[in-house]
Amino acid sequence: MSIPRSILFVTGNKHKLADVTSILGNEFEIKNHSYDLPEIQGSLQDIVTEKCRAAAEIVQGPVLTEDTWLSYDAMNGLPGPYIKWFLNSIGCDGLYHMLDGFPTKDAKAGCTFGYTEGPGKPIHMFDGILHGEVVSPRGDKGFGWNSIFQPNGHEKTYAEMDDDERNACSHRFLAAMKLRDFLQSQI
Numbered sequence: 001m002s003i004p005r006s007i008l009f010v011t012g013n014k015h016k017l018a019d020v021t022s023i024l025g026n027e028f029e030i031k032n033h034s035y036d037l038p039e040i041q042g043s044l045q046d047i048v049t050e051k052c053r054a055a056a057e058i059v060q061g062p063v064l065t066e067d068t069w070l071s072y073d074a075m076n077g078l079p080g081p082y083i084k085w086f087l088n089s090i091g092c093d094g095l096y097h098m099l100d101g102f103p104t105k106d107a108k109a110g111c112t113f114g115y116t117e118g119p120g121k122p123i124h125m126f127d128g129i130l131h132g133e134v135v136s137p138r139g140d141k142g143f144g145w146n147s148i149f150q151p152n153g154h155e156k157t158y159a160e161m162d163d164d165e166r167n168a169c170s171h172r173f174l175a176a177m178k179l180r181d182f183l184q185s186q187i
């Protein structure tokens with residue numbers, strides 16, 4: 001395998017694309033095929049494997065895909081990868097109030113990249129996890145559930161950080177560094 005100079009990121013989410021371009025854009029040309037890949041039920045590995053496999057079939061070549069999750073400690077990891085449907089249904093305020101009465105608001109934000117050289121080739125996964133807390137919504141930057149997630153050691157929620165500040169510490173940054181190291185280690 002040779003080090004790719006450009007990466008085709010299959011995602012329907014323009015904010016994710018902007019984040020990945022901001023984090024890896026100095027080293028790779030990030031191209032996008034905008035497609036909302038199906039997301040099966042199952043473990044995170046199953047979901048990412050299936051997204052990556054489906055994307056490689058669609059483009060018939062090397063692809064990068066990603067799945068993002070938000071896990072509440074008080075709920076044994078839920079909503080996890082199903083966060084999108086919770087967010088669509090009850091919004092950030094509802095996601096915050098889901099924890100009313102629970103003893104802890106600790107949470108983990110994470111994402112897993114899936115990368116493959118093409119259909120039938122191995123799928124390599126790289127995850128990034130950031131521990132933090134679910135707080136009452138603050139801030140209007142960013143996207144998704146950014147306004148309710150405050151990483152440990154920070155005074156701001158993701159939505160109160162500038163993009164550069166968030167992309168220097170985020171779960172996506174941590175996963176992207178592993179992806180970058182893997183790609184650069186290939187000859």
Ligand SMILES: O=P(O)(O)OP(=O)(O)OP(=O)(O)OC[C@H]1O[C@@H](n2cnc3c(O)ncnc32)[C@H](O)[C@@H]1O
Binds near residue numbers: 035068145172
């Ligand atoms: O096409 P794909 O890549 O699947 O993009 P998506 O928007 O469907 O993304 P996911 O399936 O991974 O669902 C994750 C949900 O979390 C949101 N989200 C993703 N990354 C986020 C981040 O870094 N901060 C806050 N919210 C995020 C996103 O808007 C979705 O509602």
Ligand SMILES: [Mg+2]
Binds near residue numbers: 036037039
């Ligand atoms: Mg999705």
